[in-house]
Amino acid sequence: MSRREPDLAARVAALETAVEAGTGRLPEADLERARGVVAHAQQRLALSPDHTVVALAGSTGSGKSSLLNAMAGERIAEPGITRPTTGFPSAAVWGPDGSANLLDWLGVDARRHLDGVGAVPTGLVLLDLPDHDSVVVEHRLRAERLLERVDLLVWVADPQKYADAALHERYLRPLATHADVMVLALNQVDRLSATERDRCVADLRRLAAEDGLGAVPVLAVSATTGEGVDELRGLLSEAARKRRAATARLTADVRAEAARLVAACGDAVPPVVHRAAREDLVTALEEAAGVRTVVDAVRGSARARARAATGWPVTRWLGRFRPDPLRRLHLDRDVRRPDLARTSLPAAGAASRARAANAVRDFTDAATAGAPDAWVLAARARTSADGLADALDQAVAGTRLDAERRPVWWRAVGAVQWLLLAALVGGLLWLAGLAVLAYLRLPEPPTPQWWDFPAPTVLAVGGAVGGILLAAFSRIAAALGARRRAARARTRLRAAVGQVADGRVVGPVSEEIGALERCRSGARTAAT
Template sequence: MSLTLDERVAALDAALDAGDGRLPATLVTQTRDLLARVRERAGLSAEHTVVALAGATGSGKSSLFNALVGADLASTGVQRPTTSHPLAVVVGDDPDGDGPARLLDWLEVGRRHALPAGPPGTHPDGGQRPGAAVRGARLADGLVLLDLPDHDSVVVEHRVRAERLVSRADLLVWVVDPQKYADAALHDRYLRPLAGHDDVVVLVLNQADRLSAGDVDSVLGDLRRLAAADGLERARVLAASARTGAGVDDLRALVAQAVERREATNQRFGADLRTAARGVADACGPEPRGRRRDVATDRLLDALEDAAGVPTVVTAVRRSAVRRAGAHTGWPPVRWLARLRPDPLRRLHLAPRSAAEADVTRTSLPPAGPAQRATAATAVRDHADAVLAGAPDTWVLAARARLDTAALPDALDHAVARTPLLPERAVWWWRVAGALQWLLLAAAVTGALWLAGIALLAYLQLPDPVTPVWGPAPAPTVLLVGGVLAGLLVAAVGALAGRLGARARARAARRRLRASVAEVAQRLVLTPLAAQTDALAACRRQAARAAGR
């Protein structure tokens, strides 16, 4: 279903808002001016249709204007240019009435005349004007007919007035003559920019009485061909002669039909809006080429991990986990030696701590080197290019400018600092192994004291106490040797299990660190880029909607 003028205006306005700062400034200015012009025209008289006669010097435009209205209102003559200011004829209404006056003020037309509806040349009482020929086609009520200054006038001011009214008229009647109908200036500067305005453009070959019938057909055919090349394939083309009156009734009937249908305003500005919307859509570029963004995101996260020192932190987590496991499961007599080695995480200010402390802590990781920073910056740029693949350079550059890469180092450091790396409390099996170690140490100490007691009694030559035998050896020997060997065995098993557990904890820490880095990437890179792609999609979608039929 075709859009209304208001819907088309709203869609194009939304496209411009979505592309703010990324569409070409000239395009935005021209389109905003058009939207303002459409809104202004919509607020003026909807009962009047503005039909403008435009043409070059010597085309007989003013003579044709007089023939249409049946009165000599426009100045004609051999002096060029003869039309310096636009002239308006309002049919059926007082031109100084509220509706027509506001419309003509907006058009900036000061020379105004009133004519009654009906056949041209009639008095308001229905009688004929003296000397006026009776025509078969009538002047439609609500017609505002304009005679414009020559568009090729040597006076710049005249050309400016003509161009302004060409952009504001509802129906454009371009009057050409047999000598200048193929003039490049006419087609390049005026007709070609009206491509797509077929419904509101009429090409009139005036002074057809100077040509033979065959030549008229030949020129009309050539004029249609040129119009098609200008993008006006369906524009109406006809021949007329202001001097003889031939074709004037056909033109008057065509104008009357446009006025009675009350569609010319919507058709004119609808075509203007569609043309502008196609320009905005072209400025948005083609649809994305569909490159794999997940691969680019993985590369981005890998680069940011490297810049954040994640590999260093993961190594520290593994070593710290081994150290903590040894501190809980190692053989008690030498366990204190492990405590002499500094904790890798504590050296980086990443030791387990509360969430509140982590939020205000900075790490002691070495800052990213030039190579890491360059890699991270390249990854951010490459990701932006992948996300905006196929978009115009202005959109890509605007997206890059909105990425706060300068905040990445601090944000990454803070993300690493607040990521939980190791549990604050000891693992349950560490506590079990530690209790077992103390029990075995107690057994070894008991055996050693027992043997020492026996040795003391022998030294004092006191009777030997009865010593139980457990298996192949006395009980105190079994306690001493068994406690020591069992303790060393438990320490070895604990060290192996601690290393395996440390690797698992390092992998878990890496996942949590990657999630933290991904959160930073989401906030500083992915979300801003998503806003840009959403804006681009909205601009393209709304422009396509406004450009639709």
């Protein structure tokens, strides 16, 4: 089953979507033309759908005004003799009024309403345009403006200038996609013999085919004798009766501009960026952010704090003279305002910065491979390394490192250490008391025996040895705990750096690729 083509409204909406997606990426000249077509289509659709606007366009002396009078059956336009012959447009409107807003939009002030001539239906609006080759710039601009707005084009040529390069290169060839809303009328054939007329008509058909207009209707007419006028009137009457010319013209305009955008978007599909590419990017940014330094500081700080909490009380005070690695980096406390937090990490070296910049560029290039240059440049502009170092530092500073977290076993071991110290001190004091009594030759009180050893000796030796052994085992446990805490910190820091990578590189690149797909999809829908 064949796919149903979108209607005009859907095409206009799709082209508008493509223009929005391409803004800031595609050449502004292309976008401006497309915006103009969208605005023109929306405006024309809002005006009278019951009228079909036909323009008689041509060069000076081609007989447009005479042909309009012949079609209308009365004198509406004044044929000129000297250049320029037609400077302002005039209109013949068949049927009752209702075309005022449409003619105001077209900028046509001279208008004549006709009750009808022959089989001409109501709703036909026939315009006599200014000469497209006028020596007066304002006249040419008026003609070109109306050429963009009318529904159906009748190009009036005369035997002397029907092959003029300006007509074909400037007007007919660029409108090759508009053959369905175009008619070529070779006027003034009354000046030719039958053989010459047939030869000129055949030659005009050949030139039209070379211009890409295919089987566009080519009529031989004479405003003087009336030859071919009825045939032309009938063709225009049929278009007015069907009321499809406006839609066909707007569709051709939309498709032509959409085709330009499709070409600008290219056909290559950007590759899918695998997760490994993002991981490589995050790894490079980790190095630039000093994550390894922070992880080592977390490990060192955890060991130092564990020793301070679980070490032998006699020697643990010596650790106070060694600075805490996290405190030196201003990372010893969890922050409440990550957006204001900063670290004291040393700036990344030139090599690390270069690797980070290369990683950003490599990721961007890989993600946009095959995309048009406009999108590649837009993606690179959005993934600039400017401000990246500050964003990474803020991410590191805002990461929860659990620096102030104290495991339960630290407190338990610390309590046992103080009990052992108390035993040591108690044993030493007991022994000291016994030594004083012995020195003074005073009677000694009975000394309890524990495991065949004097109790004060057991207390002193046991307290000292127990404290030292407990501190040694605690140091081993602290090292294992510090390793686990460092691993958790690295996971959280990598996640924080990953958020920076997503926000400043992966996300913007994905948005650019998404804009490319929206532009390409919308343009293709409009151009279908």
